[in-house]
Amino acid sequence: MKDEKIRWGIIGTGRIARAFAEGLKFTTNGVFKAIASRDYERAKLFAKEWNIDLAFGSYQEIAGSDEVDAIYIATPHSSHAENSILSMQGGKAVLCEKPFAVNTKEVESMISESKSQNVLLMEGMWSRFPPLMDLLRDWLDSGKLGEVRTLHADFGFLPKDRNPQGRLFNPELAGGSLLDLGIYPISLASMILGKPSRIETIANIGETGVDEQAAFLFSYTKGEIAMLLSSLECETRQEAFISGSLGNVRIHKQCWKPQKMTFTETNGSNVDTIEMPFTGNGFNYEAESFGNLLLDGKKESPIMPLNESLEIMRQMDQIRRKWNLVYPMDKQ
Numbered sequence: 629m630k631d632e633k634i635r636w637g638i639i640g641t642g643r644i645a646r647a648f649a650e651g652l653k654f655t656t657n658g659v660f661k662a663i664a665s666r667d668y669e670r671a672k673l674f675a676k677e678w679n680i681d682l683a684f685g686s687y688q689e690i691a692g693s694d695e696v697d698a699i700y701i702a703t704p705h706s707s708h709a710e711n712s713i714l715s716m717q718g719g720k721a722v723l724c725e726k727p728f729a730v731n732t733k734e735v736e737s738m739i740s741e742s743k744s745q746n747v748l749l750m751e752g753m754w755s756r757f758p759p760l761m762d763l764l765r766d767w768l769d770s771g772k773l774g775e776v777r778t779l780h781a782d783f784g785f786l787p788k789d790r791n792p793q794g795r796l797f798n799p800e801l802a803g804g805s806l807l808d809l810g811i812y813p814i815s816l817a818s819m820i821l822g823k824p825s826r827i828e829t830i831a832n833i834g835e836t837g838v839d840e841q842a843a844f845l846f847s848y849t850k851g852e853i854a855m856l857l858s859s860l861e862c863e864t865r866q867e868a869f870i871s872g873s874l875g876n877v878r879i880h881k882q883c884w885k886p887q888k889m890t891f892t893e894t895n896g897s898n899v900d901t902i903e904m905p906f907t908g909n910g911f912n913y914e915a916e917s918f919g920n921l922l923l924d925g926k927k928e929s930p931i932m933p934l935n936e937s938l939e940i941m942r943q944m945d946q947i948r949r950k951w952n953l954v955y956p957m958d959k960q
């Protein structure tokens with residue numbers, strides 16, 4: 629590493645690019661260095677807003693810049709694979725927003741590129757990195773809940789902008805609730821219960837041809853069950869309930885931004901509520917973790933491993949096949 633701190637570049641100038649830039653302010657090992665847009669004027673405005681010097685009018689330029697160590701991909705799902713591969717070909721470590729890509733084939737090509745370039749690659753499933761999730765993993769590993777038997781988790785919200793051309797509803801941009809929101813409960817289920825042996829699903833496909841809400845029922849080899857939900861039609865509870873033989877854990881609203889959980893002992897009097905408010909906006913935790921991996925010369929994250937991102941994408945492909953929802957990217 630040329631500098632003491634990781635020099636971050638961001639591809640894309642939308643909503644989440646801003647959230648990540650804000651998060652970087654709260655890291656100890658990273659600094660926001662460069663922004664890239666498809667439009668140079670937009671990049672310059674963003675750079676001015678964030679008080680940085682380097683603005684690029686193309687994604688190629690940031691990928692090739694020797695003033696950047698790591699690139700955060702903040703473009704619509706449909707561009708994740710292309711932008712990640714371009715960045716890795718420029719020798720950059722890549723943190724790519726969720727969903728990792730649109731389908732399994734794309735994720736395989738990203739992983740293959742990371743191996744051939746020997747660079748760090750990680751899916752930006754930011755919900756896994758806040759301190760509360762470290763504690764939850766400790767509880768699960770230590771058997772505090774006993775054997776986990778069920779998981780309920782949901783993520784639904786009502787977008788103000790229902791523009792059919794926007795990334796949430798446009799099939800050309802891989803819109804729909806599954807890839808945008810369903811991935812959170814599905815990723816949580818993967819972290820807690822592993823790979824499902826069976827998947828059942830129902831979706832409401834809207835006018836633009838993408839799933840506006842969907843339910844997912846997963847079962848596992850020892851009979852465990854996960855009931856998961858995503859919606860772009862209404863605000864849901866946005867909570868997760870993990871129930872085991874010895875107790876259950878409720879991750880309170882907004883469970884995808886985890887800061888509060890309650891453990892309740894089965895048939896007992898022990899109720900314990902833990903609050904761990906974010907320092908920063910939450911994006912700092914994944915950025916800090918990624919930065920530590922990069923400084924240590926690691927090529928993937930133990931918290932969000934590449935094989936698990938691939939398996940989650942396989943599950944989402946399987947779900948879409950059941951609905952006959954095909955994106956243009958699937959035909960390439």
Ligand SMILES: NC(=O)c1ccc[n+]([C@@H]2O[C@H](COP(=O)([O-])OP(=O)(O)OC[C@H]3O[C@@H](n4cnc5c(N)ncnc54)[C@H](OP(=O)(O)O)[C@@H]3O)[C@@H](O)[C@H]2O)c1
Pocket residue numbers: 639640641642643644645664665666667670671702703704705707725726727752754795801807808
């Ligand atoms: N972790 C989270 O909590 C969270 C929350 C929201 C979104 N996300 C993820 O972040 C990604 C971006 O979401 P967002 O809400 O930031 O989207 P957004 O506001 O629409 O911004 C996307 C940016 O990507 C660039 N872009 C490149 N190709 C594009 C295209 N064909 N159409 C539109 N924009 C294009 C644009 O920047 P330039 O034209 O300037 O290059 C645009 O500003 C999504 O994959 C989403 O899943 C994550």
